[in-house]
Amino acid sequence: MARQLGVQIEVQIDRTSPVPLYHQLAQQLAAAVTAGRLQPGDPFENEVALGERLGLSRPTVRRAFQDLVAQGLLVRRRGLGTTVANRKVHRRAELTSLWDDLTRSGDAPTTRVLSLEVVRDEHAAAALDLPPEAELLHVVRLRTADATPLAVMRNWLPTTFGDLTREQLEHEGLYAVLRARGVRPVVAHQVIGARMPTAAERRHLQIRGTEPVLTMSRSAFDAAGNAVEYGDHCYKASSYSIEVMVDER
Amino acid sequence: MARQLGVQIEVQIDRTSPVPLYHQLAQQLAAAVTAGRLQPGDPFENEVALGERLGLSRPTVRRAFQDLVAQGLLVRRRGLGTTVANRKVHRRAELTSLWDDLTRSGDAPTTRVLSLEVVRDEHAAAALDLPPEAELLHVVRLRTADATPLAVMRNWLPTTFGDLTREQLEHEGLYAVLRARGVRPVVAHQVIGARMPTAAERRHLQIRGTEPVLTMSRSAFDAAGNAVEYGDHCYKASSYSIEVMVDER
DNA sequence: GACATGAGAATGTCAGGACATTTGGTTGAC
DNA sequence: GTCAACCAAATGTCCTGACATTCTCATGTC
Numbered sequence: 001m002a003r004q005l006g007v008q009i010e011v012q013i014d015r016t017s018p019v020p021l022y023h024q025l026a027q028q029l030a031a032a033v034t035a036g037r038l039q040p041g042d043p044f045e046n047e048v049a050l051g052e053r054l055g056l057s058r059p060t061v062r063r064a065f066q067d068l069v070a071q072g073l074l075v076r077r078r079g080l081g082t083t084v085a086n087r088k089v090h091r092r093a094e095l096t097s098l099w100d101d102l103t104r105s106g107d108a109p110t111t112r113v114l115s116l117e118v119v120r121d122e123h124a125a126a127a128l129d130l131p132p133e134a135e136l137l138h139v140v141r142l143r144t145a146d147a148t149p150l151a152v153m154r155n156w157l158p159t160t161f162g163d164l165t166r167e168q169l170e171h172e173g174l175y176a177v178l179r180a181r182g183v184r185p186v187v188a189h190q191v192i193g194a195r196m197p198t199a200a201e202r203r204h205l206q207i208r209g210t211e212p213v214l215t216m217s218r219s220a221f222d223a224a225g226n227a228v229e230y231g232d233h234c235y236k237a238s239s240y241s242i243e244v245m246v247d248e249r
Numbered sequence: 250m251a252r253q254l255g256v257q258i259e260v261q262i263d264r265t266s267p268v269p270l271y272h273q274l275a276q277q278l279a280a281a282v283t284a285g286r287l288q289p290g291d292p293f294e295n296e297v298a299l300g301e302r303l304g305l306s307r308p309t310v311r312r313a314f315q316d317l318v319a320q321g322l323l324v325r326r327r328g329l330g331t332t333v334a335n336r337k338v339h340r341r342a343e344l345t346s347l348w349d350d351l352t353r354s355g356d357a358p359t360t361r362v363l364s365l366e367v368v369r370d371e372h373a374a375a376a377l378d379l380p381p382e383a384e385l386l387h388v389v390r391l392r393t394a395d396a397t398p399l400a401v402m403r404n405w406l407p408t409t410f411g412d413l414t415r416e417q418l419e420h421e422g423l424y425a426v427l428r429a430r431g432v433r434p435v436v437a438h439q440v441i442g443a444r445m446p447t448a449a450e451r452r453h454l455q456i457r458g459t460e461p462v463l464t465m466s467r468s469a470f471d472a473a474g475n476a477v478e479y480g481d482h483c484y485k486a487s488s489y490s491i492e493v494m495v496d497e498r
Numbered sequence: 499g500a501c502a503t504g505a506g507a508a509t510g511t512c513a514g515g516a517c518a519t520t521t522g523g524t525t526g527a528c
Numbered sequence: 529g530t531c532a533a534c535c536a537a538a539t540g541t542c543c544t545g546a547c548a549t550t551c552t553c554a555t556g557t558c
Contacts, residue, residue, distance in 0.1 A: 020541060046508055057543045062509085070319075078509040079551035193490035194443035194463040212461030212486065214443040237443035237461065269511060295538060306513045311539085327539040328521030 006045035006081065007038055013054050019133045021056060025064035027131055033073045033084055044074060044082035111173075113166045114152075114204070115140040124156035127219045128227035135159050139169060142204050149205045153233040158226075178228065185220035185228040192216050192242060197234065205236045212237045255294035255330065256287055262303050270305055274313035282322045282333055285396065289487075293323060293331035335487050352422075357395050360422075362415045363453070364389040373405035376468045377476035384408050388418060391453050398454045399489065402482040407475075427477065434469035434477040441465050441491060446483065454485050461486045 009032045013024055032038055044065075045053075051061040065082060068074040075085045116139050122132040130136075136156040143151040155174060157164070168177050175185070197205065197213045205213070213234040220228045258281045262273055281287055293314075294302075300310040314331060317323040324334045352358060365388050371381040379385075385405040392400040404423060406413070417426050424434070446454065446462045454462070462483040469477045 022541080048508075059544090060542060063541090076509065077551080078549060079507075081508055081551095189492075191490050191492050192441055192463070194461045194486035196461060210445055212443045212445060214441070214463075242441040271511080297538080308514090309512060312511090314539095325539065326521075327519060328537070330521090330538055 006043045006049070008045055008053070009037070011054055013056065017133065022060045022063040022067070023132065025054070025056065025061065026067040029064060030068055030071060030073055033068070038084045040084050042084045044084065046081055109150075109173075110144050111170050112142045112144075113139060113169050114142055116164075116166055116169070118159060118162065119156075121156060124230045127217075127230040128156070128158065130158065130227060137162050137164065139164070139174075141169060141174075149236065151233055151235045152201050152204050153231060155229050155231045157229045174229070183228060184222060186223050187225075188218050188220040190216055190218040194237065195234075201234060207236065214242070216242070255292045255298070257294055257302070258286070260303055262305065271309045271312040271316075274303070274305065274310065275316040278313060279317055279320065279322055282317070287333045289333050289335040291333045293333065295330055358422075359393050359396075360419045361391045361393075362388060362418050363391055363401075365413075365415055365418070367408065367411065368405075370405060373479045376466075376479040377405070377407065379407065379476060386411050386413065388413070388423075390418065390423075394488075397488070398485065400482055400484045401450050401453050402480060404478050404480045406478045423478070432477060433471060435472050436474075437467050437469040439465055439467040443486065444483075450483055454483075456485065463489055463491070465491070 009029060011025060011028045013021060015021070017024065038044075047058055047061045047065060050056075051058050054061075065074060065076065069076060073085055074082055076082045116137070118135050119138040120133060120135055121138065124136055124138075125132050125134045128134075128136075137159055139155050139157075141153045141155075142149060143153060153174075161178075164177065178185070193215045194212050195215060197207055197211070201207070201213060207213075214237045215232070215234045218229075218231045218233075220231070222228055258278060260274060260277045262270060264270070266273065287293075296307055296310045296314060299305075300307050303310075314323060314325065318325055322334055323331055325331045365386075367384050368387040369382060369384055370387065373385055373387075374381050374383045377383075377385075386408055388404050388406075390402045390404075391398060392402060410427075413426060427434070442464045443461050444464060446456055446460070450456070450462060456462075463486045464481070464483045466482075467478075467480045469480075471477055
């Protein structure tokens with residue numbers, strides 16, 4: 001039976017890349033769907049043909065398709081084939097405001113940059129909605145207040161901020177530096193938790209006895225939806241707390 | 250290297266069943282984890298050994314494991330193995346109660362009232378904008394989720410709520426009880442922190458090793474500005490984190 | 499024209515195999 | 529006691545192969 005031929009999508013597979021083959025394929029197919037090059041209901045190229053065209057095995061192609069199904073982008077049925085899924089409506093979550101954690105303190109904050117380099121980090125890239133192979137500017141800073149170590153802060157930013165210097169980052173806060181370049185994060189997703197510090201954190205924060213750290217992970221985006229930064233901060237719990245005001249009037 | 254042997258779970262595979270083998274396996278493993286026969290952190294039998302024991306191929310076992318990872322029940326790391334995931338409660342820093350949040354996520358909350366009495370407490374009174382000599386209703390509760398201790402919660406309320414009973418407080422969450430009497434907190438000031446647990450908290454929360462608690466203090470007021478409650482909660486940090494969304498557009 | 503049947507197309511399931519990478523414990527050297 | 533190197537254990541990735549099941553269309557018969 002001559003089914004309607006699935007649409008062929010331009011795909012580049014790089015076997016020298018450290019990114020798994022299935023992941024490269026999944027991302028490019030997802031990009032094509034998300035960009036609107038395929039519309040809901042469009043038939044997809046079948047898994048065998050796509051595999052032959054790209055020189056990939058069927059399980060590898062199936063693994064990529066599976067990821068797209070999990071993201072809600074594709075629908076697959078045995079005997080019928082693969083089609084582009086209908087777009088779902090996403091509801092915005094209700095919001096609260098968060099006090100800026102350090103600007104109210106009045107203490108004399110200082111920053112020491114422990115590390116500043118370009119890296120690849122899949123987890124950070126995912127938190128910024130960027131491809132796993134994306135290069136990111138990774139900065140690790142030690143923040144002190146009144147000469148007392150308070151926090152170790154790790155941040156990852158897109159390499160559009162690759163020209164940030166140690167001097168800038170030590171002279172003022174990261175967000176102040178970003179504001180000076182016209183970048184204003186307006187949306188952030190934060191998760192607050194607690195754990196015991198690692199050996200390195202104990203050293204930097206001068207923690208001697210048994211004392212936890214308060215952690216906060218944050219993904220921040222600007223008004224246009226561009227990734228600004230992903231941060232993973234840990235604070236000496238004895239010296240730090242986070243204040244949240246809730247107003248549901 | 251002799252790793253700790255993964256726990257063996259009783260599994261019945263029926264090859265005459267129309268249910269796919271991977272699905273039969275996934276369901277029985279999930280049931281064992283959900284039923285508590287395996288605890289967070291427990292090592293799982295590795296995929297090769299499990300396959301050999303059940304006469305299943307490695308891809309079939311991996312497919313079952315993959316489903317459990319997707320459900321948040323297992324954690325897998327290359328070179329290390331498969332372990333039962335920690336149960337994490339992710340909570341939005343909105344004006345909701347833990348009971349409401351756990352009920353919504355299907356985590357079967359229960360409450361045990363440890364103490365219910367009228368007291369004077371200067372600190373709590375101050376947090377409620379009340380005179381230091383004001384009498385307050387003081388309640389201490391142990392909250393469990395899925396039979397696992399999660400939080401010790403201390404609350405102080407004005408004595409207008411003095412007729413609250415143990416039964417009411419054990420049957421549903423504090424805020425549900427308040428709503429039933431037409432009381433609705435709309436403004437709250439919350440402080441999130443971390444510390445090491447007290448001996449009593451260790452006992453109630455069944456904390457054995459070195460593990461911190463995540464703390465949240467909250468003063469809540471109704472629309473007219475009347476004090477509703479002051480709460481001081483501590484949560485097992487390995488099982489709890491707080492989610493905050495920020496939108497400043 | 500309606501209905502049954504068969505076949506082709508495509509996905510679903512399962513198996514076996516191999517190599518790469520990560521992790522953490524052990525061992526030996528200093 | 530510390531540190532580096534090595535190795536075993538375990539998962540991650542990718543491949544080839546085969547059979548089962550579902551779906552739809554074409555064809556033949558009445």
